[in-house]
Amino acid sequence: MPIPDPSGDPETTRELVRDRVYLQLRDAIITGVLLPGERLDEAELRTWLQVSGTPIRQALHALSVEGLVQTAPQSHTAVVAPRPEDAQPTLQTIGVLLAGATQLTLPHLGDGDRAVLLAHANEVIARLTTGDVAAITQAAEELFTALLRSCPNPVLLDVITRAAPSLSYHVSVAHQGLDADLADLAAGYKELSAALSEHDDRGSVAATKRVFRVG
Numbered sequence: 001m002p003i004p005d006p007s008g009d010p011e012t013t014r015e016l017v018r019d020r021v022y023l024q025l026r027d028a029i030i031t032g033v034l035l036p037g038e039r040l041d042e043a044e045l046r047t048w049l050q051v052s053g054t055p056i057r058q059a060l061h062a063l064s065v066e067g068l069v070q071t072a073p074q075s076h077t078a079v080v081a082p083r084p085e086d087a088q089p090t091l092q093t094i095g096v097l098l099a100g101a102t103q104l105t106l107p108h109l110g111d112g113d114r115a116v117l118l119a120h121a122n123e124v125i126a127r128l129t130t131g132d133v134a135a136i137t138q139a140a141e142e143l144f145t146a147l148l149r150s151c152p153n154p155v156l157l158d159v160i161t162r163a164a165p166s167l168s169y170h171v172s173v174a175h176q177g178l179d180a181d182l183a184d185l186a187a188g189y190k191e192l193s194a195a196l197s198e199h200d201d202r203g204s205v206a207a208t209k210r211v212f213r214v215g
Helices: 010-030 042-049 053-066 084-108 111-128 133-149 154-173 182-197 201-211
Strands: 069-071 077-079
Touching: 010 042, 010 053, 010 154, 042 053, 053 069, 053 154, 084 133, 084 154, 084 201, 111 133, 111 182, 133 154, 182 201
Parallel strands: none
Antiparallel strands: 069 077
């Protein structure tokens, strides 16, 4: 029996177009190509993305579920404009997810993997001395990305993977609502570094919560 060629499956083709449009719109929002509050006109998006309206509507629906797009009934669709007063609750949400991942992951790590996390934590501390927010953010992302690579809970990992772009976007846009204290942040990462060095898993979880202002 001949094996069907998936490339010729119309349903697969539609899914690929939908997924591509979704990723293009999501990346445009996260990188600031599409600005917070900017209206998303379907006709303009069709011209820009060179696709029909169906995958655009599907992508916008998915982005609205994720909290990156908002739709006003009988009105318009626009990029979400995060509010400064929501920045801290959003940061805490990230912290709860990452503290949970830390708690589940550390007991499964060997000395080599722990050494990698410790090096990343120390890099965050070093960049905090420069005050370069972009560099600090990148170093922190590298630390927790390294942790998540070893997370043994696929369900939690999937939740974090799906939620991370939207949560990070909301914090980055509304960061002025955080009243950031780099000295306190550095103290949190120093606690995390010390706990990782001492194989103190409970202390590592507590330090992660401090970094993200949980509790």
